Amino acid sequence: MENISGSNDFIREIVSEDLKTGHVKQVVTRFPPEPNGYLHIGHAKSIFINFGIAQEFAGKTNLRFDDTNPLKEDNEYVNAIQEDVAWLGFHWDGLYFASDYFEEMFQRAVLLIKKGKAYVDDQTAEELRLTRGTLTEQGQDSLYRTRTIDENLDLFDHMRQGEFGDGERVLRAKIDMTSPNLNLRDPVLYRISHAPHHNTGDKWCIYPMYAFAHPLEDAIEGVTHSLCTLEFKDQRPLYDWVIRECEMPHVPHQYEFGRLNLSNTVMSKRNLKKLVDEGLVDGWDDPRMPTLSGLRRRGFTPESIRSFVEELGVTVTGGEVDYKLLEYHARQDLNLRAPRTMAVIRPLKVVITNYPENQVEMLDMEVNPEDASMGTKQVQFSREIYIEQEDFMEVPPPKYHRLYPGNEVRLKNAYFIKCNEVVKDNQGNVVELRCTYDSETKSGSGFTGRKVKGTIHWVDCKTAIPAEFRLYEPLLAGEFDENKPLEQLINPDSLKVEYGYIGADLKNVKIQEKYQFIRHGFFNVDPKETTTDHKVFNLIVSLKSSFKIEQPSAKR
């Protein structure tokens, strides 16, 4: 069978081959998050791989919560994860919980004991660690390794009945304490934890470990290709051991791919949670976070995340992707879809002295020059407007095409204006510009009398609406360093808040709507902070700019 997308990574080749040879009738994958945090863009890669491959080969994908550790899991995460997966555009075939299989897992563990393949160990966690050996030294058999089957059965049952305290005993696989693969040195299968579970309540006080539970979950659900990240590679022999020794009728296979790492950010649930818990960010959905909820609030579209992830491919090498590539995909998507508008983020007032005091006119503006079908809209123009502070310089550097004394520029969709006078306050700051306009130069009039180097955007003072703009830079100033406290790593400029103006055309914006503020970038209407009276816009990604001031004379 051929896949639809045409992309052909090593996993798709395996799937293809399995289908062709008939080893597999229908491909079944699963996305198995632990509900102990919110999903991030790294998970998006796994989601696109698991759901994507199943889709391409007409298979099925389950959303399965790997909830085998009651201490860390919570229903808040269960709900958030479902929302995020759905937002990316995927529908799961089955919605399952590992905890629903606890009884079967217990029975399989009993089977292991009966076969002499598992035993109850009374050693402490510390003793276990000491006898496991090291990377270069083999481990030693536990004193309890030779317990009789009946004794093990009895003890394991008492574990389940709650007759021991946390950590007093564990169930271990009996494999090989001398194996060079640490995962095979009699790994722990079950531990005791008298903790309430988000799904099973207090029904259980023993919980299976990932290494035991995961292969069973896959087998129970009929998963054919269990796709996970590289760090589980060493567990593959154990995965196969569990399936085989537990005599699971269905045999899934594990394949590993490289995890996604993004530059200048934190990418582990542990550290993301820390940022949230320490109040260093505004929750899991802080727009600077690489979480899916953060990216959504920031304004990234699922389509741009998808094309980004798909471009990376599926490989067995690890690496770190420059976040600029994600920005590129966001621009690419938004450029075609986002309506254009003019917004002034750092306002500077301009009075057009030869424009009649009470005159007002409506000017046409293309909604999106990339898509004529989006039509035009009208924007109001009058004698007083705001322009961007950085679009004026009293002493312009070379190749500065914007406003400066004596220079003429075009106001986008309006007229040429020329700067005649600069008004300053007591401190010498420029507070107002007095300009004249040329009525011959109206946009759309076909005026060709003379040319102008620059076009700048503006907002009419009479109808301007105050707005808050949140400008973002990467969360971390440099690369993640686990030896430094998080608060020292955070980029102090990761969030800058500005107060400026939007035009009347944005009076009725709705949350999560995306716009391009001409010459600035793409912005999203913040869903958390925006009210009818106070509009907050999140910078999704700025427009590229080839303009650089050669001599940074910040003087205006």
Place this chain on the structure above:
RNA sequence: UGCCGGAUGGUGUAAUGGUAGCACGACUGACUCUGAAUCAGUUAGUCUAGGUUCGAGUCCUAGUCCGGCAGCCA
């Protein structure tokens, strides 16, 4: 001095023994009522040393470097 993986421009990725290609970035230029977009171009790569072969990024040997593994986490 264990085991398992892996090394292709600054970054990510392709080439399945037969011309090292693509994308991002960076830099030019054209165009432009967004210094955007678009278009054209430039830049820059097979870890090292041997070997097999008419031919090696690809196969073999040795080395170097990088990642993962010593939770009763997943």
